[in-house]
Amino acid sequence: MAEDKILEVKNLQKHFHAGRHKTVKAVDGVTFDIYRGETFGLVGESGSGKSTTGRTIIRLYEATGGEVKFNGEDVHGKKSKEELLKFNRKMQMIFQDPSSSLNPRMTVMDIIAEGLDIHKLVKNEKERKARVEELLQVVGLNKEHANRFPHEFSGGQRQRIGIARALAVEPDLIIADEPISALDVSIQAQVVNLLKKLQKDRGLTYLFIAHDLSMVKYISDRIGVMYLGNLVELADSDELYNNPIHPYTKSLLTAIPLPDPEYERNRIRVPYDPTVHDTSEEPEFREISPRHWVRCTSKEFEQYKKELK
């Protein structure tokens, strides 16, 4: 394939122990690739494992199984300190709740510069200050903000600080876990516009995790839909919205209310019935048309193919 893969996730699993004999399979065999420079959206309901997937990729959780290759290198498994440092620099994360992901006792300057210090990217205090001020400007804040503490900012501004912190070490890939869910509508648009602009200017790649499907559609090039720890469908975002194949995707798409009364009056919701699936064999992730993948059994595969035409 001509496109350059920045991240390859193969059969990723993350199981949590819940009680003595119980495990929760939060992520159970997820496979996808992310190409350099694109935005890959991951959607699903709460409990579908989308956040766990993001957190496992960046090693906030230790994976139970499977592999993650970043720039062609396996990032999981035992690693030396130096290797980890290098990896951590190239992959950064933006969290959902900007008030709990910023240390309340650190100034904005120290929050943003923490990565610079760890990776020894600045030589002296002066350079550090200049770099932080530049980053603040990039995300639309003033340099006077550097000496303040997080509680002095509004939610949208805090999220901008979180973005500046992620950008500080010049990462290639940013994992954004519901970065706008906690913000007001008018502020959401500001942050999304900022993320899009940064991507254009810096050639960033995003893994964008969210449950707001219209926003995901807006920002993503490709979208993966998760349900109970599995990816059930993956396609280019237009294709996914125009030709949803998996019954769960269909139900999800017909459940979103759009800001259009006329459309709302005619919208018919298709509820998801998990019993419609063929249970004769274990479903697999199959490519139903170029770049469009669906989790299905071989029987369903034939059926879906007919539906597609």
Added chain:
Amino acid sequence: MSKLLEVKDLAVSFNTYNGEVQAVRGVSFDLNKGETLAIVGESGSGKSVTTSALMGLLPKPQGVIKSGEILFEGEDLVKKSNKEMQKIRGKDMSMVFQDPMSSLNPTMKVGNQIMEGLIKHQNMNRSDARKKAIELLDQVGIPNPEIRINQYPHQFSGGMRQRVVIAIALACNPKVLIADEPTTALDVTIQAQILELMKNIQKETDSAIIFITHDLGVVANVADRVAVMYAGKVVEYGTVDDIFYNPKHPYTWGLLGSMPTLDNADEELYAIPGSPPDMLNPPKGDAFAPRNKFALEIDAVMEPPMFKVTDTHYAATWLLHEDAPKIEPPESVKKRMQGFANSGGDQ
């Protein structure tokens, strides 16, 4: 249509250590029988405070109703004592809150929580109330209500808990149901179920609903009429079609423009710059002016009154004054409106 509830020039302030926060600054609207009024706005716009005032649930002593009237079937609720309000709350007017986990009592079986209102307001005995509670749980779509009635809130999922809260709110057949962001904490598919449930119940009981939300998709789905709030005031007010297809206030343009539609991936979203004003010192003139690129000079000096667009549609912006320059909504918003008008019905 008969007016059930009339709010006239309501103003609510909170006394804090830093001074007086003017959360609501003169809000007026009315509610007819059997209709749904949606109140939209950002956090801090005063939408939740307005409804707390309606229910007599303002935190005392900080929260004060400075002026205004709340006429419910002709009676002014502002003048009522707490004791009198207790007779109305849960009976004639009831409320569904955002977070079902914190609005249910975790140490009480859900059955008892539903029966509480029935016993108190309708003088039912326990066994009748229990029967009615089972009926209600069934009505809100909870399977096996006979078993579920003996369970505690933690044994329910988020969507199921919200159904229980709705069952409690509906127990005494209220005339007005106030739903404060009832689906914000829920997933889209669950949200869709709860919205359908509320609409069906409204059809059956003919109760009026005040629906508070910041999600314009939900508004388009449930509302008959919409009030857009900003900085403690209603800035635009009209039927759902007025607001979505012919918005007049720049703030409404901004709200509509900041929501992506399903076919505008290439354009930048129309974002409202800046952030909402601090209600400790509300700005002079039009509160939205500092964020409004269409602001006129007069906006900095004088607050705009409500201008009439049609019989059902009002907006508070100087742009509607006859001397104001003709200003078109931003291109992206216009296109959206057009797109809506065209796409209506298909898909």
